[in-house]
Amino acid sequence: MTPPSAKSWYAAGLRFDCRRCGNCCSGPTGVVRFTTDELKAMAAHVGLLPFEFLRRHARQDERGHWSLAERPRAPDRTSAGAADEREEEAEEEQFDCTFLARDEAGRATCTIHPVRPTQCRTWPFWPENLTGPERWREVAEGCRGVAEGIEGDGTRHDADEIDRRRDLTPPA
Numbered sequence: 001m002t003p004p005s006a007k008s009w010y011a012a013g014l015r016f017d018c019r020r021c022g023n024c025c026s027g028p029t030g031v032v033r034f035t036t037d038e039l040k041a042m043a044a045h046v047g048l049l050p051f052e053f054l055r056r057h058a059r060q061d062e063r064g065h066w067s068l069a070e071r072p073r074a075p076d077r078t079s080a081g082a083a084d085e086r087e088e089e090a091e092e093e094q095f096d097c098t099f100l101a102r103d104e105a106g107r108a109t110c111t112i113h114p115v116r117p118t119q120c121r122t123w124p125f126w127p128e129n130l131t132g133p134e135r136w137r138e139v140a141e142g143c144r145g146v147a148e149g150i151e152g153d154g155t156r157h158d159a160d161e162i163d164r165r166r167d168l169t170p171p172a
């Protein structure tokens with residue numbers, strides 16, 4: 001168990017606002033867990049029955065655990081994004097969450113945002129991201145909202161709220 005907030009390195013809170021870069025919903029293959037209630041809510045939101053939702057938007061691992069599906073990453077139409085993409089593609093295959101969309105300016109949108117799973121709601125305050133300030137700086141390399149928070153820009157989340165979100169995060 002991670003230490004209680006009063007003694008943790010983030011006792012004074014952490015600054016974070018989502019900047020819609022989309023990096024937490026995109027990149028190397030990953031896993032997004034959801035509960036049965038979350039499945040029902042997501043399926044209703046997109047007008048499907050749960051079994052149809054699973055067939056179209058989810059996948060099952062070798063242990064039988066469900067995750068939201070991914071698709072090969074859509075091309076970034078901004079010039080900066082295209083340059084970043086060429087570098088990333090050279091290193092590793094890239095994927096988007098099945099529900100990630102981007103506008104013309106490259107800003108990310110979650111198309112099921114009101115009913116997104118808990119794992120998405122608790123980002124970036126996942127247990128593995130809160131092990132110390134060094135790890136938090138690593139998270140900032142991929143998450144613009146965390147990076148700007150370290151620079152002092154963004155909403156301050158107090159330690160109790162961070163711990164609450166950390167403890168709600170489902171195990172991978």
Ligand code: SF4
Pocket residue numbers: 017018019020021022023024025108123124142143144145146
């Ligand atoms: S990586 Fe961070 S800033 Fe980018 S979309 Fe995800 S939460 Fe928002």
